[in-house]
Amino acid sequence: MTYLGTQAEDLSSPPLPYSKICVVGAGSWGTALASVARRAGRQTAIWGRDASVVEAINRSNENPKYLPGIPLPEGIEATADLAAALDGAEAVLLVTPSRTLREICRQMRPHLGAGVPVALCAKGIEAGTGYLLSEVAAEILPGHQIGALSGPTFATETALGHLTAATIAFQFSYADRLDTASSPAARLALSLGSDFFRPYISDDLVGVEVSGAVKNVIAIACGMMTGAGYAENTRAALIVRGMDEMKTLADVFGGRRETVTGLAGAGDLTLTCSSQTSRNMSLGVQLGKGIPRSHCFDGKPVVVEGEVNSVSVMDLARRMNIRMPICESVFRILHRGADVRQTFAELWSRPIEGERRGLTISIDHPSAIQEGAVM
Known part of the structure; x- marks a missing residue:
């Protein structure tokens, strides 16, 4: 020891x-x-x-x-x-x-x-x-x-x-x-x-807890895109960018970014976003297929933590003035009646950014320019 x-x-x-x-x-x-x-x-x-x-x-x-x-x-x-x-x-x-x-x-x-x-x-x-x-x-x-x-x-x-x-x-x-x-x-x-x-x-209790809360929301996002017919490229991108949102929120509350890349963060996120054994992923898949929320899980009252967490996570994000676009997308679909495909099209057409924090850049996405609406 x-x-x-x-x-x-x-x-x-x-x-x-x-x-x-x-x-x-x-x-x-x-x-x-x-x-x-x-x-x-x-x-x-x-x-x-x-x-x-x-x-x-x-x-x-x-x-x-x-x-x-x-x-x-x-x-x-x-x-x-x-x-x-x-x-x-x-x-x-x-x-x-x-x-x-x-x-x-x-x-x-x-x-x-x-x-x-x-x-x-x-x-x-x-x-x-x-x-x-x-x-x-x-x-x-x-x-x-x-x-x-x-x-x-x-x-x-x-x-x-x-x-x-x-x-x-x-x-x-x-x-x-x-x-x-x-x-x-x-x-x-x-x-x-x-x-x-x-x-x-x-x-790092804070880092572990924030990772667990946010990964549930990201898993719903992965499920939605799977159910809507998107493929593995999309899921991989959501997992990695979702992990960045986990790091951002953990940072704000004093958690460590390396915790987010450990078992409680990357490990749990990868598992939850890769199998419909996860209720979060399963709910997302059903919603992505167009099944109404009331009919998901054959109409049974199944508690899905990510559905509840999406509200709390977005409340925190707004209070702390941080951007969590994937979690925001899930929140809009679950609680504001937004369309899955339209919401994720908007997510993908946001301004192009630098991947690492120190690289400050923002360029209008080509698809947004073509449509005449910059997200």
């Missing part, structure tokens, strides 16, 4: 894993993370609202509603009693959508042991406030270190035990930097690491 900085040094004490981990949220990703923790040898509890899911996990080591047909390791203790799930937990993995995070944190507060760290495992920005999810959790749970677990991690593949890597990020205090092994990020990484799950440690 080495110091998280530019110099490596020996540490006097070895890192200690957490004995009991509680997963709050028994959907597909929560169940997959409970599987990760249990396979790593931790005592693992999982809380869920649905009594039938809780009963199935305890009875048959399976979550038939969210991960049907995938066997879970024995010993996961499922419960619908939040106090029971949190009893004795040394670390919490909080897997809840951004829209319910604040209320779940309120419910957790009286049952959470003193100083227990909480890692957020969902991605997004709170609607209305524009807060990063870590800011919401920190507000409701004072005295608890708040972090995030993020990366290119489809729940089904993770639960099946396919080789998976992810980033665990917490802000590092002065004490954490003096003894990295005792930091929540290092201890949680050790607690979850196994022969198939490889965690990496980060102290």
